[in-house]
Amino acid sequence: MRKHDSPLFNGPLGEGEAAVGVGTVGSSEAIICQGLAFKRKWQNKMKAQGKPHDRPNIVTGANVQVCWEKFARYFEVELKEVKLEDGYYVMDPEKAVEMVDENTICVAAILGSTLNGEFEDVKRLNDLSAENKETGWDTPIHVDAASGGFIAPFIYPELEWDFRLQQKSSSQVIHQYYQLIRLGYEAVIREDSSDTGREARGGHSESPPRARHPRQGHG
Numbered sequence: 001m002r003k004h005d006s007p008l009f010n011g012p013l014g015e016g017e018a019a020v021g022v023g024t025v026g027s028s029e030a031i032i033c034q035g036l037a038f039k040r041k042w043q044n045k046m047k048a049q050g051k052p053h054d055r056p057n058i059v060t061g062a063n064v065q066v067c068w069e070k071f072a073r074y075f076e077v078e079l080k081e082v083k084l085e086d087g088y089y090v091m092d093p094e095k096a097v098e099m100v101d102e103n104t105i106c107v108a109a110i111l112g113s114t115l116n117g118e119f120e121d122v123k124r125l126n127d128l129s130a131e132n133k134e135t136g137w138d139t140p141i142h143v144d145a146a147s148g149g150f151i152a153p154f155i156y157p158e159l160e161w162d163f164r165l166q167q168k169s170s171s172q173v174i175h176q177y178y179q180l181i182r183l184g185y186e187a188v189i190r191e192d193s194s195d196t197g198r199e200a201r202g203g204h205s206e207s208p209p210r211a212r213h214p215r216q217g218h219g
Contacts (some may be wrong), residue, residue: 010162027146028067030172034142035071037170038105051102059099060108061091063115065144068108077105089115093125100132106140111161111171112147119148122161129167143171 024030039056046053057078060068064081072079080099082091090113100107107129109120122143129139143161145152149171152159162171 010164024172027065027144027172028070031067031144032071032075034170034172035068035077035105036075038140038142039075039077042103042105055103056105057101057103058105058108059096061096061110061113061120063089063091063113064108064110065114065146068144078103080104089113090118090120091125093121093128096125097128097132100129100137100139102137104137104139106142108142108144109161110147111143111145111149111152117147119152119156119159119161123159123165126160126165126167139167140170141165141167145171 022030022033024033035058038058042056043053055078056076057080058068058072059080059082062081062084069079071077082095082099084090085092091109096107107125109122109125111119111122113120122141126141129141132139145161152161
């Protein structure tokens with residue numbers, strides 16, 4: 001699945017290169033896997049700089065799916081939520097970037113809001129985040145495309161939300177929503193292998209783990 005998904009989202013693959021990512025059984029597992037990768041990569045960077053690495057945070061809109069709250073709670077990451085306003089029910093990119101600091105492991109945008117299906121302005125978020133690089137905070141963007149990942153490439157092909165954007169690091173998409181597979185399956189697609197984080201993959205294998213569906217048992 002990753003092999004076919006990455007070109008669909010304009011993944012930067014050269015000839016003979018394989019897509020980087022991991023298959024999971026749903027949104028919660030996908031977001032936890034990628035959230036851990038972001039956390040470990042940030043911790044390693046802070047350790048290398050001799051800085052504290054015990055207070056990571058993540059920036060999202062208040063409209064995110066509850067699995068983002070689970071990730072933050074279970075893995076001790078502060079959740080910074082951009083509050084919604086009357087008549088504006090998605091994350092405001094300007095307010096999101098204002099919340100970013102040295103300890104931000106990523107900013108999460110949604111392509112298909114949990115509340116109303118609206119696409120957040122990932123392009124604007126990217127442009128503002130790129131400006132933030134002047135501070136030394138090279139903060140990655142994760143796009144939760146569970147709802148819109150298989151809509152935007154076909155209906156809105158010119159919409160820039162994918163790997164065409166400089167700060168975009170990863171996305172996850174759900175295949176069973178669109179009858180692309182019968183079993184529960186969601187894929188996390190990453191820009192490159194440096195974003196996987198060995199610790200987040202459960203060891204030192206160079207290959208990302210393959211999620212096992214409950215019905216498959218333990219071989």
